[in-house]
Structure formats: structure tokens, C-alpha cells
Amino acid sequence: MQFEMEMDPLDKKLNDVFDGKVVRKDLLHRIKKGTNVPTFVLEFLLARYCASNEPAEIQAGMEAVLATLDENYVRPDEANSAQSRVAVKGKHKFIDKVHVRYVEKDKRHWAALENFSSQKVAIGEKFYRDIDRLLEGGIWAEVVIAHNEVDEDNYAFYVEDLRPIQLSRxxxxxxxxxxxxxxxxxxxxxxxxxxxxxxxxxxxxxxxxxxxxxxxxxxxxxxxxxxxxxxxxxxxxxxxxxxxxxxxxxxxxxxxxxxxxxxxxxxxxxxxxxxxxxxxxxxxxxxxxxxxxxxxxxxxxxxxxxxxxxxxxxxxxxxxxxxxxxxxxxxxxxxxxxxxxxxxxxxxxxxxxxxxxxxxxxxxxxxxxxxxxxxxxxDYLAEAFHYQLKHNNRYEEVSKRAKLGASVEGRDEKGIKKTLCAFLKILHPDGPPSDEEFFEYVEYAIECRRRVKEQMNKRKPDDEFALIDLSYFDTSGKEIVVYCPETKGVVQTLEPERPSLAPHRGAQPPARQEPGRANIDANAPGKNDGVDTQPSLAEKHFTISYGDVGHTYDTIIGPYLQGAKEIIIEDPYIRAPHQLANFVRFCESAVKAPTVRKINLRSSYDEKTDLATVNERMDELKQSLLEIDVILTVDLDSKIHDREIRTDTGWIIKIGRGLDFYQKPDGWFSIGSNDFSLRRCLETKVDIFRAS
Structure with missing residues (x-):
């Protein structure tokens, strides 16, 4: 092998500045061929044996690395001979990926070595207690496997020692x-x-x-x-x-x-x-x-x-x-x-x-x-990245320097700034970049986020993501719009066709819709060939009589949620299973209003309330609502007594019994047990009015 190399200026500078923390990458490429050992493992060995640029020392180091791999690294097709070697010698050191799993049937933990090909290697608690990642995905390590001579035990091998392959400091x-x-x-x-x-x-x-x-x-x-x-x-x-x-x-x-x-x-x-x-x-x-x-x-x-x-x-x-x-x-x-x-x-x-x-x-x-x-x-560079991920926050620095345009919305801004933070951590861990460098990163980060937004805008049948001309202001105050090279000037992406939201009668409905939301039905009551004929909403005061049917959250509350982004519901009795189910139905009615983005529930509890169950079911509902980008907040307060629903558009809906105004059905196989428009009601008063 030829190991002589004339260093260029960057090689010399890197060796001077980071002495002992560099390695010749061509040595890695030579060893890497023909093995599936990760790069950081091979460089761990190269750093140990080849931390030099002297040809003779590199020659000796390469031989040591190859000998270590030959002696300690097991290829998958050599697993049987490796196990035999441990049985004959009593123990042997391997370089392998080690996983630990808990086997319920055995009531104990077992280690598994990927290439040693044993799924039942005994391991002491100290190893997986101190190294959590053994239990979650496994780690590459130098591991000493010993043979168990006790015939009564149901395993042949155990871990005697284990050292993760990564820097200690x-x-x-x-x-x-x-x-x-x-x-x-x-x-x-x-x-x-x-x-x-x-x-x-x-x-x-x-x-x-x-x-x-x-x-x-x-x-x-x-x-x-x-x-x-x-x-x-x-x-x-x-x-x-x-x-x-x-x-x-x-x-x-x-x-x-x-x-x-x-x-x-x-x-x-x-x-x-x-x-x-x-x-x-x-x-x-x-x-x-x-x-x-x-x-x-x-x-x-x-x-x-x-x-x-x-x-x-x-x-x-x-x-x-x-x-x-x-x-x-x-x-x-x-x-x-x-x-x-x-x-x-x-x-x-x-x-x-x-x-x-x-x-x-x-x-x-x-x-x-x-x-x-x-x-x-x-491994040294990976440690630098790991340290900065855990301990270095550049978000405030980025926020002070980056002035973004009006089309940059909430998630756009967060994504752009996080990309900028990553670039500063990688390229400028020592301090702030120059303005020229910083705005180069700003432009690149905006492009990467715009690519996301353009594709969402193309999928969405409405204009929710239509603000795709993301921009920033340079030091002179000039606004600069950033484009993606592959779509610049491409009308099909920049100005996608929208399905008609109000087609004529008999026309096909829109081909696509936002997941989790209903299509707008042009033939629904109140619509006539795309012209809104729904009368303006008025205040209402009426009584639901005992035994009435036809009253649902959709019919009572639904019309007054149009245009609302936030709903506040106060009801002290959202705690029993059927009351929790009523609240789910209320949320189902609420999300049919396409503008609703937040639901706030204030309820109460008493000493009989199973708070653990209530919280668990509310968490499940929160996750379900998040899927369609609706945020649910729940505030439990034992002092709440009022029952009312308020919208940020000014409507207040008061139902005397709150959401719980339905009679219990005669049986779960009777009419009205599932369709609440057919469920008989209890007597209650309903008042719907504008906030003063």
C-alpha cells in the first residue's frame, strides 16, 4: 500500500489546530470496502492506531486496525466459528452491535449481538442501567463475551465487559x-x-x-x-x-x-x-x-x-x-x-x-x-454536534437578525429559524457569521421551507397555504422574495387549479378535501347555485320540552359556529362516561365549522370523579383533534357552576342542562340510541344571544 501524501494548506492547518483529532479519510475508504462496520467505529480504530502522517507509522497502524478487525469483528457468516472460539478459549473480545431486550417469559433481560448471532446472552443489570440506549436500538461496542460453564443455566454466553465505541470526553x-x-x-x-x-x-x-x-x-x-x-x-x-x-x-x-x-x-x-x-x-x-x-x-x-x-x-x-x-x-x-x-x-x-x-x-x-x-x-465531530443539540440554543440570535416578510406564517417562521440555527451551529460554533454569510443561510432556509409550502398549497383545495412567496429583508431594508429553482415560473405549482367550492347542481364534488374536514356541499340547505341564501343569524330563546326529538348539537349550536376560530365551553358535568361521550359529539359538531382551531373546556369534578379516567379520555380526544389541527385545552375546577358556550365571534349559547339534555335510551338497540336527532330530550331552556 502507498501511504505517502503531500498535505495541502488545509491539511496542515487542520493538523496544527486539531492535533490528535484528525484522520486521513483515504485510510477509512480502504478499510471500509468489504465490511459493514459503521464509519464511526472504523475511525475509532484508526484514531487509536493511525494518528500520524508518517508512512511507516501509518503502515503499522493500518496493520493493527486490520488485525483488530480480523480478530474482533465477526462477519455474519462467521457467527458459528465465533461462538466456538468463545467456548474453547473461555472468553473473547468482539466489536459488534449489542441490543438488550426484556423477555417476559423468562422474567429477565437478554443481550443480543448482531453478528455473533446469539439472541440469548446473559447481561448484568449495571450495563443496561448505565447505558440506556442498549434497550432502545442498541449500540456498537467493544464487548467481552465469556462462556458459561454451569450446565444448569439455560444460557451459554454472558457479557463480562462492555465499552461503548465513542469518545469518553x-x-x-x-x-x-x-x-x-x-x-x-x-x-x-x-x-x-x-x-x-x-x-x-x-x-x-x-x-x-x-x-x-x-x-x-x-x-x-x-x-x-x-x-x-x-x-x-x-x-x-x-x-x-x-x-x-x-x-x-x-x-x-x-x-x-x-x-x-x-x-x-x-x-x-x-x-x-x-x-x-x-x-x-x-x-x-x-x-x-x-x-x-x-x-x-x-x-x-x-x-x-x-x-x-x-x-x-x-x-x-x-x-x-x-x-x-x-x-x-x-x-x-x-x-x-x-x-x-x-x-x-x-x-x-x-x-x-x-x-x-x-x-x-x-x-x-x-x-x-x-x-x-x-x-x-x-466521532469527534459527532460529539460536537451532540453537545450543541443539548446545550447550545441559537434561536434568540437568529430571531434578532432575521427579519422575514409578511407571507411568512407561524410554522414557516419556526422552520426557517430552526434551519438557520442548525447552519450556525455547524458552520459558526465560535460566534456570529458576517451579514453576507448570514443572509446566504437565510435565503437557503427560506427556499427549503418554501418547497414544503408549495407542495401543500398544490394539494389543498382552498387558499390556506397560498402565501408561498416567502421573503426576507436585507440590511438595507430591501425585501427579497426567495424561489425554488425547480418551480420558478411553473404555473402548475405556483398557481394550482382549485376545485370549485360551489359547483352547479349535478356537478361532481371536488376530487380532494382536507383530511378530517367535510367537503362543502353546494346542494346543502341555504345554498343555491353558489349563491348564499342562508338568512342572517338571529338571537333565539326557546324551550325543549320533555320527550321532544330533533334537537342535536348540530342544529342548536352549529349555525352559530360559522366563522368562529375559538370556542369556550363551560359545563360542570363533563365527567361521567355518557357526559364525556356527549362532549365528543359536541367536538364533532364544532370541527364541521372549517374555521374552528381551538376548543377550551372548563368543567368541574367532585370526590367521586375518576380523574385518571377523565384525563386519559381527554388526552385521547386531544390527540384526535390535533390530527385535524384543532387544539383542545381542558381546565378542571371544582367551583364551576355555569353552563354556557361562547365563541370569539360574540355568540353565547346557554342550555339550562348543559350538554346533558338527552334521555337515556330505552335500550342500545332502540331508535335514537345512535342517531341523536331521534333521541328523546329532557326539558331544558335554550338562550342564544350576542354578547353585549
Missing amino acids: FDFDAYREGRAKMTRNEWLDVILRSVGLEPGKLDHRTKLHFIARLAPLVEANFNFVELGPRGTGKSYFFSEFSPYSTLISGGQATKATLFYNNARGKIGLVGFWDTVAFDEVGGIKIKDPDTIQIMKDYMANGRFSRGVEIIANASMAFVGNIDQSIDQIVRSSEHDLFLPLPPQFDLAVMDRFACYLPGWEMPKTSSAYLTDRFGLIT
Whole structure:
């Protein structure tokens, strides 16, 4: 092998500034071929044995690395011989990925080594107690497996020692000081070389794309999506680059795995990893609708409720393949660039994406783009990202410098600023960038968010996402609108056709509708060929007599919710099972009004109230409403006595009995048991009037 290399200026500077924390990436490429060991594991060994640029020392170090892999790394087809080696020698050290799982039948924990191919290795409690991630996805480690000589035991091997493969100490101040000795462009090239790429073979825009791929590893609760052709290395950074990232490949994504396991009472993957990435996102099977509901809540604010309130920092990254021509998609009236996403990913999920990276602009994975220069040890850079995700918040700095245009709405602003935070953490951990650099990142972040909004606007049959001309103001006060290169000037995407909201009688209804909301029916009462003939709403005062039928929340309350965004309902009796069911029906009526976005319930309880059940069912209802972007808040106060419903449009609806004005049906198989328009009522008075 030829190990001589003439260092370029950046190599020399990097070795001077980060002495002992760099490695020649060509050595990694030589070892990487023919093995499925992650990059950070191989560089862990290279840093141990090849921390030099002297050819003789590198030669000896490479031989040591290869010998270590030969001796300690087990290939899947060598599992049987590896087990035999332990049985003969008594114990042996391996480099392998170790998982720990609790087996209910055995009432104990077992370790499983991926390539050693044993699912029943005994492990002491100290290991999985001190290293949580053993239980959630597993870790790569140097692990000593010993043979159990006790015939009465039902296992042959046990873990004698285990050491995770990652740095034991990290000094962020030294990292910042090292960055401060380099220019922005030098540091950009260092980052790219550290992940194995040669920056001299990439244009500047492509360099920024690769930086964006790293964003979920450095910014907490960052929702990222990249869709593009096969073979561009979309999942590499999440499976190979960082020991703090886990990649879910196919299979089912369940709420127990991802978020919270009620049976074990333990948080899922989002509690143990910095980034949870979904490979081949279009093929992910999500059978339980609760999973999507919780995912929406978590993606929105980094928290969710499963009986208990859970807060976590993990970012979510979704990568997948687009097989169609990008030009054909953007010029199509029927399809959009979210085409590969699974059907469960509705507009509410898409709206939570901060950044859509255009994967079709990424180069195909090829040795031509690999660097043979020095870069930071992968694990060292991963530790820097991990530290900043946990301890470094740049949001306030970004908010002070970035002035965004009027079309930038709430989630747009949050997504843009989080992308900016990620770029500052990656490229400027030592301090603020120049104005020129900062506004370059602003423009890139806006483009990535605009790509999300354009596709939602194309899907939505109304104008909810129509403000796609996202912009910012530069230092001179000039407003600059940002465009996506693939759609600039493409009418089919920028000005999509809208289905008629009020077609003539006999016409076909709109082909698409917002998930969770009813289509507008042109033939409904009060409509005539698109002309609104509904009379203006008036105050009402009437009495529902005992035994009356035909009264529902839709007929009493529904007309007065039109145009309302927020509803406040005060009712002291929302606690018994049938009263909770009544409240669900009220919410069903409320969300038929397309403008409603928030429902606030104030109710009460007494000493007989089962608060745990009430809270559990309210949490379930909250999650269900979040799926259609309606927020429910619940305030339980034992002193509430009034019964009234108020809207932010000024209407007050007072029902003497509150929501509980129905008689109990004669039986659950009698008329009126399910259709409340046929359910007999109790006597109550109804007053509907404008607030003074």
C-alpha cells in the first residue's frame, strides 16, 4: 500500500489546530470496502492506531486496525466459528452491535449481538442501567463475551465487559477555539472532508445541501425531509456518521417503539437518540392511527401525552426515493413533490417539516467524490454536534437578525429559524457569521421551507397555504422574495387549479378535501347555485320540552359556529362516561365549522370523579383533534357552576342542562340510541344571544 501524501494548506492547518483529532479519510475508504462496520467505529480504530502522517507509522497502524478487525469483528457468516472460539478459549473480545431486550417469559433481560448471532446472552443489570440506549436500538461496542460453564443455566454466553465505541470526553471550548482559527469557507471544507467528501469536486450550492443533511444531528426537534433518486447517500449520515442517531429501515413504526411503551412505562426512541431517521419512508407501515396523531404533536413542539406528559429533543428525518421526473411532477396538475410519502402523512404532518432538501440535486454516490485528505475524526465531530443539540440554543440570535416578510406564517417562521440555527451551529460554533454569510443561510432556509409550502398549497383545495412567496429583508431594508429553482415560473405549482367550492347542481364534488374536514356541499340547505341564501343569524330563546326529538348539537349550536376560530365551553358535568361521550359529539359538531382551531373546556369534578379516567379520555380526544389541527385545552375546577358556550365571534349559547339534555335510551338497540336527532330530550331552556 502507498501511504505517502503531500498535505495541502488545509491539511496542515487542520493538523496544527486539531492535533490528535484528525484522520486521513483515504485510510477509512480502504478499510471500509468489504465490511459493514459503521464509519464511526472504523475511525475509532484508526484514531487509536493511525494518528500520524508518517508512512511507516501509518503502515503499522493500518496493520493493527486490520488485525483488530480480523480478530474482533465477526462477519455474519462467521457467527458459528465465533461462538466456538468463545467456548474453547473461555472468553473473547468482539466489536459488534449489542441490543438488550426484556423477555417476559423468562422474567429477565437478554443481550443480543448482531453478528455473533446469539439472541440469548446473559447481561448484568449495571450495563443496561448505565447505558440506556442498549434497550432502545442498541449500540456498537467493544464487548467481552465469556462462556458459561454451569450446565444448569439455560444460557451459554454472558457479557463480562462492555465499552461503548465513542469518545469518553469532549471539550467544546477547544472545539470553538479551533474553529475560530479558520475562515468560514475553510471550515465548510473541513466539515465536508470530515464526512468523507472532497469539497473541491462540489459546487457551493451542493455543499450547502450536504450541510443541511447534518441539520437534524445538531438542532433539537428539527423535522427534515429529503426525497430524491436512489443512490445519493440519503441515509448515510443517519446510519454511519453519528452514534447518537438511529435509522429505522422499513417495518412498522409503532407508538410504543417511537414514543412511549405503556406496558413498560418507558419512553421510546425519541428519548434516547438525537435523531430518529426513517429510511425508505414511503414503505413504512403505520397501522395504528394513534402513532400519526402522537407524531404530529411531537413534531409540533417536542412533546406529547400518553397519560403522562413527555418532552424529548430528538429530531425526525424522513428520507425516500422519487422515481418520477421532477420536471414532470412540478408541471403536473395532479401530483406534487410529496408523492412518495405514505398516505398517513397528511397536510398536518407535512406542515411540520422545517426543511425539504431537494435530493434530485445531490450527486450519485461515487468514489470520484470521496476525499483522500485529512478530516476531523467522525466521532469527534459527532460529539460536537451532540453537545450543541443539548446545550447550545441559537434561536434568540437568529430571531434578532432575521427579519422575514409578511407571507411568512407561524410554522414557516419556526422552520426557517430552526434551519438557520442548525447552519450556525455547524458552520459558526465560535460566534456570529458576517451579514453576507448570514443572509446566504437565510435565503437557503427560506427556499427549503418554501418547497414544503408549495407542495401543500398544490394539494389543498382552498387558499390556506397560498402565501408561498416567502421573503426576507436585507440590511438595507430591501425585501427579497426567495424561489425554488425547480418551480420558478411553473404555473402548475405556483398557481394550482382549485376545485370549485360551489359547483352547479349535478356537478361532481371536488376530487380532494382536507383530511378530517367535510367537503362543502353546494346542494346543502341555504345554498343555491353558489349563491348564499342562508338568512342572517338571529338571537333565539326557546324551550325543549320533555320527550321532544330533533334537537342535536348540530342544529342548536352549529349555525352559530360559522366563522368562529375559538370556542369556550363551560359545563360542570363533563365527567361521567355518557357526559364525556356527549362532549365528543359536541367536538364533532364544532370541527364541521372549517374555521374552528381551538376548543377550551372548563368543567368541574367532585370526590367521586375518576380523574385518571377523565384525563386519559381527554388526552385521547386531544390527540384526535390535533390530527385535524384543532387544539383542545381542558381546565378542571371544582367551583364551576355555569353552563354556557361562547365563541370569539360574540355568540353565547346557554342550555339550562348543559350538554346533558338527552334521555337515556330505552335500550342500545332502540331508535335514537345512535342517531341523536331521534333521541328523546329532557326539558331544558335554550338562550342564544350576542354578547353585549
